[in-house]
Amino acid sequence: MKVQPELAPDRDWWRGAVIYQIYPRSYQDSNGDGVGDLKGIIQRLPYIASLGVDAIWISPFFKSPMKDFGYDVSDYRDVDPMFGTLADFDALIAEAHRLGLRVMIDEVISHTADIHPWFAESRSSKDNPKADWYVWADAKPDGTPPNNWLAIFGGSAWQWDTRRQQYYLHNFLAEQPDLNFHNPQVQDALLDVTRFWLERGVDGFRLDTINFYFHSQGLENNPALPPEERNDQTAPSVNPYNYQDHIYDKSRPENLAFLERFRALLDEYPATAAVGEVGDSQRGLEVVAAYTAGDHRVQMCYAFDFLAPEKIGASKARSVLEAFGRVASDGWSCWAFSNHDVVRHATRWAASEPNPLAYLKVVSALLMSLRGSVCLYQGEELGLTEATISYEDLQDPYGIRFWPEFKGRDGCRTPMVWDGGKANGGFSDVRPWLPVATEHLPLAVNRQQGNPESLLEHYRRFLAFRRNYPALVKGDIEFLAVEGDALAFARSEGNERIVCAFNLGSDPATIDLGAGKGGQPIGGHGFSASADGGRIEFQGYGAWFGRLD
Template sequence: MTQFLQHSNNANDPDWWRGAVIYQIYPRSYQDSNGDGIGDLQGIVARLPYIADLGVDAIWLSPFFKSPMKDFGYDVSDYCDVDPMFGTVNDFKILLEKAHDSGLRVVIDQVLSHTSDVHPWFAESRQNKTNPKADWYVWADAKDDGTPPNNWLSIFGGSAWQWDTGREQYYLHNFLTSQPDLNFHNADMQAALFDAMKFWLDLGVDGFRLDTANFYVHDKQLRNNPPKGRPVTDDGSAPSSNPYAWQYHVHDKSQPENVVFVQKLRTFLNQYPGIMTVGELGADDSVGAMIEYTEGGDKLNMTYTFKLLGTDNSATFIHDAIHEFESRAKDGCWPSWPLSNHDVARLASRWCAGDEALKTYAAMQLSMRGSPCVYQGDELGLPEAELTFEELQDPYGITMWPAFKGRDGCRTPMPWEMSALNAAFSTAKPWLPVASTHGELAVDQQSGADSLLNHYRTCLQQRKLLLPLIKGSMDVLDAHKQVFAFVRSFEGASLLCVFNLSDTPATYHLPNGVAVKELADFPQSNLTLVAGQKDLDLAPWQSVVAWV
């Protein structure tokens, strides 16, 4: 079997990921190549020229592994095979080769915290308490009254414990009952996961997005989580209507041993030059978790949380979130700040943003320190799709309806051509409907110079020429109720980045020591600057990127 080597530049530039822009692809909804209504790997290959032209540096593929698809691939039944609905391992090899030829790195999702309940490991584990894999999953006896061992909750609703009549024990599932949690206190199980990752490393992948990266290790004593009470607002990790958000999750995740495992994982991955890791962290102290999991250079390369994936889009909230990270960050800490992904409502709807606002958010995201993730369709300004209950596929939404409608609204097919059948996503009925509001935002409708798509392209192109935006440090400036401002510096050069995140004019007074010189070549609203001026009068949603 032919194997492809890693990207040729990984060994020469092992820090390629630092400042890289990552484009997230949800394979089911990107491009269908065989007319079954479901996107696939060959479809992604066909759209690689579009992705390369966009100007991103890497693609992140949500799971395409063999799975019963009860959680659409995040319930893996074989870590080392491609699910037939997406294609074959050979199709993935072709995608990898074509992506590398196009200058794109390939990052794949790794769901290590749990498997599907039809995974052979779980089938063996649940047989009895003495088989070789009996301790590969988290099993616990019932209380004397038959109830679950503690008060831990599943993100998808109800108890995090499911009774198994064969073993007469409960097993832990932080998500669906069909997604049993692996036991990371078992070294043999850890080794098996490393073997699975080695399969894809040997094929030549360039990195891993680590799903629920702080969920790996649980408290051995199975202590109850303390109460938090119902939150006032959604923070992106779970809606306030979901009781999961009503606990402090101090025992079911984010354990000290979890960091030890991540260090072990880093040591394993260091055998392969230039492998990038970005971890998803859902934690009560999300900024603290980002720092803990990246400091020192012996853990993850970078992490992201749901900090900017909630509903608060005020300038003060964004300022405080970024300032908190930058003020607490230690050596080695490198963030990723996504504004959307496959788990939260679309940016355009969640932040009630029109075209001009979306352009400002794009410029802001691509200017902040870190390696931003752009979710497919955000470059088009797609709003959240409205689906009926009968159209839902997401088990999370079906359980929580109607207070929470699930994640299907951000997962509908990518619109390529407004007038084509199913917006040229598929010749068959798509697995989720193409949103009626998406046709006029299709790729073929955004050829104009002032389109959001071309704004993204220009931002990404110019960003590559402004090194402070890629590798530079970040100094967050004074808070303002309308404006978010910071300075990026690298090798003696500094860029001032100022964004009016409101629909009314604003004046921002630059602090002592910061004075503009001239505008940088980066997409921004028309503005006349006088060298040394201290007050910036900003129009609604105006961006300013200037040398200082």
């Protein structure tokens, strides 16, 4: 069925789009059970539209045992009752489209829940029709797993199954067995699922763990990674997952052919798009480049360059964007500073700044000025910090496993705060599934709305400013200068060329674009700085925008 009304077809809408991520458990509870739901999202769609974003991405709401809070799907074609019904989802699409918002949903197809009917059949014997739908392997002669592959959530990536007397692969929890993409029937079934949601009117997909779809059929051991090459982009530093170079268990070349099949299906539906999550600490940009090259794979991907603990700086912003330009000249990225899996950047970066609010304003302007699309995570526009969750309140199995050095992902998943005068921030009338952080209440929507100095109104103002200049949305990028905490680049589209200059530091700064490279300043963004003959002078956390002479 097609959901009405539909938005006008625009095959290129995703290029430069700003996408607002909703974690449904924590957005708005409409029925008083302490868990957010689809009707709650519908209730808040006017607020999202008022921000000026182009689309929403809804994290999983499918039927699930919730071992990993929806990223373990037991029925790809239905809504979990805690979130509502398919009719609620249809109503959500209709209302979003009425408000001019496109809807992207989270497709989790690298693995299923272990209670999915496919897995129940697959594990029942070695010769049933779905025996090869998951990744099975015999034990070594000594009974140990087939190889040294590790799971992101800790321990071996192999789980022994007593029914088949074999191990099955799970890159995440043992309750999330990996599908075998080498089996064409598996690919066909997943593409049928994709078509099911396209027929319901979705505008696109966020593809969870897109580079985990295929494994090496040779099951070779991953080589060790030298300590100096380890980083914590994909997994926390306390996780030995970082000790391996993951060349055999993910980012395999066979994935390209499947992505081409996936794109061919999307192309049957005007103006649909996909963004893939690439988790690869060693070669993330190269994978993004391969997956987005040309117009026959996915439209865009994101790696973890700006989601990692390392603070963004002028030099890093330039090096990441220029590296992406070199390896993916015809590709497209989707940049984000926060999401449901990482410590919020209001804590990760801003907490150490003398003026966190001013810092959050300038880095958000930088994010929304880079070449690429943008993902904003719910509450980012309020400046929500990482909430402190006691061990007794933890829900995330990842955090429970690695506590206390790594506290998991619950701190970035606490409920949205709508009303600072209510105990649960207007999210729910009862105790929520995760506690509302007391320090979030002063940052609630009703406390910031209408205050021109607030972060919320800054986001609205800057998104409106950005929309007026096609170069800021879809244009090319050329870095002009980097000096200490200051950087400047030009965005160009057609005859329009706009200079974007930022001071990411708290002290005044100057950046010199060179004689004769001054420009006519443009306003409406809320920052103040001065320029004279190509020399731009900032106060701390300042920014300047102008048309280049």
